[in-house]
Amino acid sequence: MTTPSLRDKRVLITQADAFMGPALCEIFAEQGASVLASTACLRDPAAPAAIVAGAGRVDVLIANLALEAPRSRAADAGEAEWQDVFGALVHPLPRLVKAVLPGMLARGSGKILLIGSAAALRGMPRSSTYSAARGAQLAYVQAIGVELAPQHIQVNAIAQNFVDNPTYFPPAVQADPRFQERLRREVPLGRLVSAREDAQFAAYLCSPAADCFVGQIFPVCGGWVGR
Secondary structure (H helix, E strand, O other), X not given: OOOXXXXXXXXXXXXXXXXXXXXXXXXXXXXXXEEEEOOOOOOOOOHHHXXXXXXXXXXXXXXXXXXXXXXXXXXXXOHHHHHHHHHHHOOHHHHHHHHHHHHHHHHOOEEEEEEEEHHHOOOOOOOHHHHHHHHHHHHHHHHHHHHHHHHOEEEEEEEEOOEOOOOOOOHHHHOOHHHHHHHHHHOOOOOOEOHHHHHHHHHHHXXXXXXXXXXXXXXXXXXXXXX
């Protein structure tokens, strides 16, 4: 069923071929939105503005940002690793927001949703650079969420883990008995959250039904954060 509130909304989804991109494109299209799927690299400081300029009107920005997480020990995480991880996950976010804001402010409405990670909400060994970058994303969302709410622009984030996606949980990982045991041990849900479940929640957060949420972080992880 098409949600009338998303019909004719122009939704820009970054890294549309990775992480939650494919599922997001599918669900938002099903809900009647005009999906603007970008697969462009965002590391160039000029790239976010160029992507937004090429997209035209953007009613909803889905900042779907992903990078395969390094597994370095904290003592071994060098400057290059920090620059690489922050260059992929943190720096593009404010550039994307700055690019879409003029149009949203002029219209007096807009939605910005970060697809982030619950790695920022629970300590994990050998993930210092990745967790720090994901934490920076969430702090930014909280800050601009309260700043932009009076202008009727809602900014929120999904902080996820153990959600079915090709970047972090490809089929080979899911088939590994060690991963299956970890899933049973660490995730109260007992399974991965499906890509559709996650994307449907994202669609809800980008609808007028979710106008009341301001700078909020929503863990989607099958209960992993609460363990």
